[in-house]
Amino acid sequence: MKAVVHVMLKPGVLDPQGEAVRHALGALGFGGVxxxxxxxxxxxxxxxGDTAEAEAQVRRMCEKLLANTVIESYRIEIA
Amino acid sequence: MKAVVHVMLKPGVLDPQGEAVRHALGALGFGGVxxxxxxxxxxxxxxxGDTAEAEAQVRRMCEKLLANTVIESYRIEIA
Known part of the structure; x- marks a missing residue:
């Protein structure tokens, strides 16, 4: 079974990596970003195993290790 | 318009970050990973603007900056 977890900074949290990408895209001539x-x-x-159980386990993994829930939100997909 | 780009290491390329996560999950008692x-x-x-044009632009961004196409593959979603 495969699980995919997306972890993003919460809205309002400064994202210097994203800002760096935005600047670099501008410098390369990509407009409208x-x-x-x-x-x-x-x-x-x-x-x-059981899908619901797997999702619950992945949720515990996110809370414990994969995401910093103070500043990050996460989304789980089970496939 | 929103575009989401997923960049993953190609199969076969060593992923030390992923390995570190796997070890850490094991150490925390998560089995079956x-x-x-x-x-x-x-x-x-x-x-x-135009969706097809946006996708073509994002593809150029990926080729030029967002992905290292030697070792990484990317997937674009336009929403």
């Missing part, structure tokens, strides 16, 4: 936010995507290969 | 790959997600706010 009004904002850039950069986050992480983590793909997990899990042992096969 | 067979593999972890970590990538980037980049959200772009683009000026409104």
């Amino acid at each position: 009004e904002g850039v936010r950069q986050g992480k995507v983590i793909e997990l290969d899990l042992a096969d | 067979e593999g972890v790959r970590q990538g980037k997600v980049i959200e772009l706010d683009l000026a409104d």
Whole structure:
């Protein structure tokens, strides 16, 4: 079973990495880029089992390790 | 218009960040994690316009800046 976790900085949290990308795109001549936010995507290969249980386990992984829930939000997809 | 770019290391390319996450999950007692790959997600706010043109522009951004196409693959979603 595969789980995909998207971790993004919460709205309002300064994103210097995204800002750097925005500046670099401007410097390369790409116009019309009004904002850039950069986050992480983590793909997990899990042992096969119950989908709901897997999602609960991945949620615990996010709370404990994968996301800093003070400044980051996360979204889980089970495939 | 919003574009989301997923950048992942190509299969076979060593992913030390993903390996570190896998080890850490094991150390925290999460079993059944067979593999972890970590990538980037980049959200772009683009000026409104033609969707096909926006996708072509984002593809050029990926080729030039956002992805290292030697070792990384990317996927574009326009929303």
